[in-house]
Amino acid sequence: HGLLAIAYQGRLIETSVNVALVVLGLTALLCYGAARLVAHLWSLQRRLHGWAHTQKTGRARQDLVAGAIALAEGHWRQAEEALYRSAEISEAPFLHYLAAARAAQAQRAHERRDHYLDLARETTPKADLAVALTSAELHLEHGEITEARDVLQRLRSLHPAHPEVLRAALRFHVERGEWSEVLGLLPALSKRKALAAKEVSARQVEAYAGLLRAAEDPESLEKAWAQVPTPLRKRPPVLYAYASQLQRYGAGSRVIPLIHKTLKSDWDSALCACYGTIEGGDTAAQIREAETWLAAHGEDPSLLLTLGRLCYKSGLWGKACYYFEASIARQPYPEAYWLLAETLDHIGDPDRAAESR
Numbered sequence: 001h002g003l004l005a006i007a008y009q010g011r012l013i014e015t016s017v018n019v020a021l022v023v024l025g026l027t028a029l030l031c032y033g034a035a036r037l038v039a040h041l042w043s044l045q046r047r048l049h050g051w052a053h054t055q056k057t058g059r060a061r062q063d064l065v066a067g068a069i070a071l072a073e074g075h076w077r078q079a080e081e082a083l084y085r086s087a088e089i090s091e092a093p094f095l096h097y098l099a100a101a102r103a104a105q106a107q108r109a110h111e112r113r114d115h116y117l118d119l120a121r122e123t124t125p126k127a128d129l130a131v132a133l134t135s136a137e138l139h140l141e142h143g144e145i146t147e148a149r150d151v152l153q154r155l156r157s158l159h160p161a162h163p164e165v166l167r168a169a170l171r172f173h174v175e176r177g178e179w180s181e182v183l184g185l186l187p188a189l190s191k192r193k194a195l196a197a198k199e200v201s202a203r204q205v206e207a208y209a210g211l212l213r214a215a216e217d218p219e220s221l222e223k224a225w226a227q228v229p230t231p232l233r234k235r236p237p238v239l240y241a242y243a244s245q246l247q248r249y250g251a252g253s254r255v256i257p258l259i260h261k262t263l264k265s266d267w268d269s270a271l272c273a274c275y276g277t278i279e280g281g282d283t284a285a286q287i288r289e290a291e292t293w294l295a296a297h298g299e300d301p302s303l304l305l306t307l308g309r310l311c312y313k314s315g316l317w318g319k320a321c322y323y324f325e326a327s328i329a330r331q332p333y334p335e336a337y338w339l340l341a342e343t344l345d346h347i348g349d350p351d352r353a354a355e356s357r
Contacts (some may be wrong), residue, residue, distance in 0.1 A: 059086055064096060065113055069101055079103040080112075087119070094124040105138045108281035113138060129159060132166055134334055148172060163194035170195075170203070179210035205235045212241035218249045234261065236268030242275050252278035260289055267293075276306030283314050301331035305339075312339060317347045 008131035030355040065085035070076075082102035087096035117138075121131045130139045132155050152169050152215035160164045168191050173181040188229070189195045195203070200321035215221035225233075225242055230240050234315055239262055243255045259275050264269075287310045290303065297303050324340035327333065344352045 059089070061090070064090065064092075067096070067099055067103070069098055074106075076103045076106040080107070084116070087123075094120050094127050094130075095122065098131070101134065101138065105142065108142075129155070129162070129165075133164060136168055136172070140175065145176070150176075161188070161192060163189075163192050166192065166194050174203070174206070174338070177210055177214070179207040179214070182207040182210075205232060205237050208232055209241040211236045212238065212245055215245055218251070221245050221249065224325045234258070234266065236262060236266055240268070240271045240274050241269070243278065244323075247274075247278055250280070252279035256281050256286070263293065267297055269300055271303040272297075272300065272306055276309040283310055286310050287314065287316075300331060301327045301333065301336075304330065305333060305336050307337060308336065308343075312343055314345075317343050321347070 013144045017341055022153075024149075033166060061085040063082045064093070064120070067079045067081075070079035070082060080100050083096045083100040083103065087093045087100070090096050101113045101116035104116060108182070114135075116137050117131055121128055124131075132151055135329060136148050136151040139145075139151065149172070152165075155162075155165045168186060169187060170182060170185050172186065173179075186195075186207075187201055190197070190200045208224075211227065212222045214220065215224050228238060228242075233242075239255070239258060241261060243252060246252045246255050256275070256278060259271060262339070263272060263275070275286070278286075286305065290307050292311060293303055294307075304323045305328035307319050308327060311317075311320035313322060320343045321340065324336050324343060327336045327342065341354070344350070
């Protein structure tokens, strides 16, 4: 029949070959089954862990969306709670904390705002630049000028050519009315194409006009005007600022010829209105010049008000009434009503004058 003898630790075990084969087969099956069971349990554990992770991240995404919606709708507290609640289990905690910082800012909870910004920086160190830019923006928004300036100075030392850093610095200086700094930034912004050419030009105009408005005496005004590039001197906002300041210092008539040239090629209602307030010029010549503009801009209430002013100065009461009434018909400026009433008093019509006051 065939015997199989196995000696093990001094013992002799004898059995038939068939029985040994059966035992070996059963043992192999048991080992295979045990291995399959262990593998299945391991797989089940992994699936359960994955399911739990999916549930958590899904909830985190839902909270992020809910928080963003609440933030957009102005429900600051609700937004902050939703965003903070599941930030730790989110795949993008950085987004939760940044948005929560904005929600806290809206509630003037500055300590919580700064705490969220710190958490955003800790969870995503590589996003330090984004956190710092947000921090500067929020500080500036709340009027924390020193803090915003400090953050921006640090960023400019670390990232002097980064377009978004340059744009943030520009926003800061524009809001602060620091026009020399604005002009200093524009070449770098233009070089790196961080601003469109049209916006660079607009910022230049705004900055030079700001420098002119900031002049505190005739000497500083002329120094500021000397800095303005020749092509920009005929841009209406720049010329308006200069003309207004000259008028303030009693020298407005000097700019009349330049206003004539500018308005012929680049009409601007504000500059036209300024033209009507300038003292010391040849009023009759100003009237003749302004009336040439009626053909193209006769519907502009600023032009009509300007002509009314000039006629009033010249004692042309009938024409002044006509222009004031025409201006009011298009745009009821309070000043036009007052000047019309004054004019009606001059021509002896107190009843209509009272109606205009």
